[in-house]
Amino acid sequence: xxxxxxxxxxxxxxxxxxxxxxxxxxxxxxxxxxxxxxxxxxxxxxxxxxxxxxxxxxxxxxxxxxxxxxxxxxxxxxxxxxxxxxxxxxxxxxxxxxxxxxxxxxxxxxxxxxxxxxxxxxxxxxxxxxxxxxxxxxxxxxxxxxxxxxxxxxxxxxxxxxxxxxxxxxxxxxxxxxxxxxxxxxxxxxxxxxxxxxxxxxxxxxxxxxxxxxxxxxxxxxxxxxxxxxxxxxxxxxxxxxxxxxxxxxxxxxxxxxxxxxxxxxxxxxxxxxxxxxxxxxxxxxxxx
Numbered sequence: 001x002x003x004x005x006x007x008x009x010x011x012x013x014x015x016x017x018x019x020x021x022x023x024x025x026x027x028x029x030x031x032x033x034x035x036x037x038x039x040x041x042x043x044x045x046x047x048x049x050x051x052x053x054x055x056x057x058x059x060x061x062x063x064x065x066x067x068x069x070x071x072x073x074x075x076x077x078x079x080x081x082x083x084x085x086x087x088x089x090x091x092x093x094x095x096x097x098x099x100x101x102x103x104x105x106x107x108x109x110x111x112x113x114x115x116x117x118x119x120x121x122x123x124x125x126x127x128x129x130x131x132x133x134x135x136x137x138x139x140x141x142x143x144x145x146x147x148x149x150x151x152x153x154x155x156x157x158x159x160x161x162x163x164x165x166x167x168x169x170x171x172x173x174x175x176x177x178x179x180x181x182x183x184x185x186x187x188x189x190x191x192x193x194x195x196x197x198x199x200x201x202x203x204x205x206x207x208x209x210x211x212x213x214x215x216x217x218x219x220x221x222x223x224x225x226x227x228x229x230x231x232x233x234x235x236x237x238x239x240x241x242x243x244x245x246x247x248x249x250x251x252x253x254x255x256x257x258x259x260x261x262x263x264x265x266x267x268x269x270x271x272x273x274x275x276x277x278x279x280x281x282x283x284x285x286x287x288x289x
Contacts, residue, residue, distance in 0.1 A: 001164075008033045009041070009144060011168040017155065018162040018175065025158040032154055035062065036147050040139050042088055043098050049088075049137045058130045065127035068139065068146050069120050071243060074263055075141070075251050076114045076223075082254035083247070084223035086111040086118070088136030093226065094217055102213035108226035140219065145170050145204050145246025152242075165242075169205040172242045173198045183269060183286070186234040193271060194287035202242035206249040207234035208273075220253055229253045231273060238267040238283075 002020040006013050015021070015029065039061060041047045048059050075083040090111055095102040112135060120129040139146075148170045155163050162175030173179050178199040182192035186207040196203070208229065211219035218228050235252040239245035244264060251260055252270050257280065260266070267280040269287065277287060 001162075004029075006030075009037055009147065009167075010043075011144070013151075013168075014164075014166040015151070015155070016164040016166070017160050019160065021155075021160075022158070025154065025160075028154045028158070029151055032150050033147065036143075036150065039065075040137070040143055042091075042136065042138055043100075045098075052131060053088075053134055053136050056131045056133050056135075058128055060125050061127040061129055063122070063126045064146070064150060065120075065129070066122050068142060068243065069127065069129070071142055071247050072114070072139075075247055078259050078263065079251050079254040081113065081224045082222045083141050083251050084111045084114045085137050085139050085141070086114060086135050087221050087223040087226070088138030090221050090223065090226035091138060091219065092136060094221075094228075095213060096211065096219060102217075104214075104217070108221075110226050111223040141250040142243050142247035144168075145202070145242035145244070148172050148202065148242035148246075169207070169210065170202070170242050170246055171198060171204070172202040174200055183236055184234075186271060192288070193277065194269070196236075196238070196283065196286040198238070201238050201240060202245045203236065203238050204242055204245035204249045205234065205236045206246075206253070208232075209234075220250065222254065232270060233273045234271045236269045239265065 001016040004015045004021055039048045042049055072085055090109055093106050093109055095104045117132050144167055148165050148167050152165050152172050165172045178197045181196055181198050183194045185191040185193050186209045208218045208220055216228055220229050222229055232253045235249045237245040237249040248260055248266050257268060267282045269279040269283050271277045
């Protein structure tokens with residue numbers, strides 16, 4: 001396999017392909033990543049999200065925003081508001097802000113209600129999102145997974161049929177040779193709680209030990225309270241695409257798998273902070289005894 005590595009949206013990426021990427025495809029990958037970051041980043045002043053934080057209004061997003069917003073519509077409903085992209089302000093208050101201060105500036109605060117604050121539609125311009133107030137938009141619950149899918153589309157358009165797109169905790173695989181992936185123990189990164197085989201699917205994970213900057217402070221917040229979760233330690237989800245897998249990996253911190261299974265097809269492992277784990281039947285042989 002030929003591998004291209006780069007850093008983007010705060011994590012290390014690795015693209016592994018059976019044939020090397022030509023310059024046109026490399027440029028297309030870089031353009032896809034830059035366009036996504038320029039739209040959604042909370043950490044750059046020229047992003048669309050930065051303008052949302054300054055004033056209410058209507059904002060034109062790429063056409064690819066429509067499936068992402070549909071996913072958030074579903075997840076916020078199933079989790080009864082716990083998964084909500086308006087949680088960005090709560091993250092800032094706890095110290096995960098544009099300047100990476102990691103210094104809390106106040107107590108946790110609930111996010112604005114999604115259905116009361118945001119509406120969206122599609123037209124010939126793309127996806128138009130309208131806000132009723134200034135908001136700090138954060139798509140971290142599913143956005144990295146969607147970017148993995150968009151990069152995968154670039155590779156497929158260029159004719160690549162065997163590849164692995166690895167964006168840290170989010171993976172998408174295509175090809176004849178399966179990939180063995182260890183499920184990192186959230187309390188000991190030198191250990192795994194099991195190993196699974198990834199083949200023509202996406203695997204996304206979320207854990208409280210990632211993006212952790214203080215006692216009990218991490219990036220997985222309950223938008224209803226603005227507080228970090230303290231019951232679930234880590235989740236892993238297999239699905240047909242990375243955006244869905246990423247969103248469900250977040251939703252499993254708040255909702256039972258049976259609630260999510262009514263709307264999505266997926267397999268999962270979920271580890272709790274007391275060391276217990278539950279999992280879907282297809283994952284029964286994945287975990288170590």
